[in-house]
Amino acid sequence: MVRELTVISGKGGCGKTTLTASFSALARNHVTADADVDAADMHILLDPKVLRTERFHGLNIAKMNDELCINCGKCYENCRYGAFDPDNTLHPEKCEGCAVCELVCPVGAIDMVEREAGEAYVSETRFGPLIHAKLHAGEEASGKLVALVRERARQVAEDQGKDLIIIDGPPGTGCTVISSMTGVDLVLVVIEPSLSGIHDSKRILDVAKHFRIPSVVCINKYDINKENTHSIMEFCRNEGIEVVGKLPYDETATKAMMGGKTVVEFSEGELSQSIKEIWRRVEKELI
Amino acid sequence: MKIAVASGKGGTGKTTVAVNLALSIKGSTLIDCDVEGPNCHLFVRGPMKKVKDVSIPAPKFDLDKCTYCGKCADFCQYNAISVIGRKLLFFKELCHGCGGCRIICPAEAVEEIEHHIGVIEMNEGERPLFHGMLDIGEPFGVPIIRELKGLSDDDGITIFDSPPGTACPAVETMRDVDLCILVTEPTPFGLHDLKLTVDVVREIGVPFGVVVNRDGIGDDRVDTYCREEGIPLLAKIPNDMEIAKAYSMGVPIVVALPHYMELFREIYEKARGMI
CATH class of the missing domain: 3.30.70.20 (Alpha-Beta Plaits)
Incomplete structure (x- = not known):
């Protein structure tokens, strides 16, 4: 059985892609899928070689x-x-x-x-297959393109005997988000301890609950506001949601991105170690 | 005058720019169009009060009249209806409320009912603030954005805080405004998503300028890109830990750090000069 994990946050810029790219570096025998089809960034870190390009027709x-x-x-x-x-x-x-x-x-x-509304790509990277896409400027039907990316990811996983699909989700709670998380085995919600981050992550946790998808939480840049971090921990405890880890604010994340690398490749420091620990816990949840 | 604050990448500082811009312009109205994750209200005092509910039409099937001919299912472009034998399935979350099934049904078995998708709320604080909130599990926020845009102050200055991305919710927000302010950060992700947004804004045909947020964390590739493309750089907001702290607590920059007021006024003056 191929398992599926979606990394999501509600609010954008919380570190979804940074974290997902590191997961991709750490995981074994997996496919990576970038479901943020209208602002895809995963390819910047994974440097894919495109093997197959497919035209995506949205609605007529x-x-x-x-x-x-x-x-x-x-x-x-x-x-x-x-x-x-x-x-x-x-x-x-x-x-x-x-x-x-x-x-x-x-x-x-x-x-x-x-009408052609975008393109989907099956690619190969140093961390195995990457399925990604590009929605044409201002097009509709982005949820359908996400569905196509996930379908191709499942096909590649089956063809190559992979047992896990790691999905980088889009921001928000609408059609692309729903399309990126329906039917997956686990959702990891990345929360930034700002009022906005908390507000939006509660909404996304509600979406996960609505579709009955199990979710766990990770707090990014926890030291930016420790009081808020504390209230997130308390909220999760009350709701029975597991917190799989906390990551410090660390410029290593940006430096790695500038060099086109994932954090775990770029450094052996605290951030990198914490990400590895989170991955171990997420992997355990997926079994 | 209508100004949309947008960005392809999330978390670059759209809300920060929109809120602080509104607070720096007397008599402005702020409209938060990020209906999937509205945040502007976290930076203003006082509660948001409901102004109205937003619904879209959805079909209701009278199974006594239905002949299970399947015409509605064949017609529906969104695959929201399925007829198998003497069974009709309706997938509410796929329905766009176009009304086609009612028109095509030969047995008049389809009537339309209101389907709630969200609310519009407002706060009459220092600046009037409107926002929309999409119901949990609902996929399409655009009808709420359309209603929100109708609330703009035609004689005054309205600032729209756009949702992230380059798909329909962002396009709906940016359409028909006088100017777009694109907020980015000086990183490879920021630059890449800025380019995508520039493609969209050019297609819509609205003048635009760029604000670089967290200046200092990356490099100068955004500057170079803007120079080469002839895109006006409206301002750079420094990577200031004090800003991040104020943001995390829901305090606008111009309140916590009043010396930044000048920077937002300058963005406004430059923006006005471009229209």
């Missing part, structure tokens, strides 16, 4: 044939996304691909056409 998009249009206004009346002006001018960037306009147009002036 409405295309108007002005010659056939009789200006009846049905498309404008029925579109719920504001993609049509009252004079039937189409704004494709607002189209969500529902195809209602095509359905209601009495003269067949609207067609739903395919």
Whole structure:
């Protein structure tokens, strides 16, 4: 059975990718997947060699044939996304691909056409396979692209006999986040001890609970505000959520990133040791 | 005037810039469009009060009338409906509320009901603050962002705090504003995600400038990039531990460290000059 772990935080910039990249360096026999498809950064640290590129078609998009249009206004009346002006001018960037306009147009002036919304890549890195993607500028359907990344990751894992998929999740609580965590075996929530970090991580823990996914917590930059760190520990104790470790604020993380390396490759210092300890505990949770 | 504060990468300091900018501009309104993780309210005093609920239409199926013809399932572009034999399954979380199933149903078995997806709240503090909060487990925040943007002060100055990323929630926030301020940090992640955001803003066709946050932690590749691309650099906020501490406690920079007020006024003046 292939196990799946998603690293997530609610708030961005809490150290998800830094930590996940180190996990990728520490894990054995795994596939790494970058589910932050609209701002993917994992490849910067893992330096992948792309083996296979796949076009991603999002939802179809409405295309108007002005010659056939009789200006009846049905498309404008029925579109719920504001993609049509009252004079039937189409704004494709607002189209969500529902195809209602095509359905209601009495003269067949609207067609739903395919559009390329991004690319997905199967790559090889010094830490094994990496599945990643790039959503084109401003595209919709990013949740679907995340689903594609996860599907490819599972295929690669099965083909190559890997037993773990490590997923770097996106920020927020919406469609990409839900898509990156549904059905996984464990979610690791990275919390930064700021009021924002706490606020957003509670929301993401609620999302995990909503979808009945087991979660554990790791506190990053715990020494920035020890009082807040204490209240996170207490919150987790009350909620019965395991805290798998605390990481100090350490410029090593940025220095490693500047050098295109993961923390555990770059240094043997305190941060690196703490990450290794966290990984041991996460691995145990996954068995 | 409408200014959106955005960034591809999360945690670069969007909220910091938006909140402190609003506090530095008299008579401004702050609207937090990060409905998946709103944070601006953590920096203002007083509670947020609910202004309204946000719902989207969702289908309700009358199974007495349903003939299980499957037309709705075939039509739904989001795969939210599945008809197998004499069984109809509806996956609420996939539904975008387009209303197509109601239109296509030959048996008139579909009516639409309101499906709650979140709330809009406000705080009448020193500056009016509005934010939206997407319900837990709901995937699509864009309808809330649309409503929030309708609350902007057309005669005054409105600052929007954008969600991270370059997908639909960020695009919805940045669309139709007068200027985007892109916040980044001087690291490889920051630069990479800045480039992605620049692509989006250029596509939307809004003027934009860059603010570098935590200046000093990385290198000068962001500066070089901005110079080469002819992108105005509006300001650099230093990597100051005092800022990080104030942030962690929910205290705006200009309150904890008033000497930074000048820096945010300068961002505003430069931004105004670009419109």
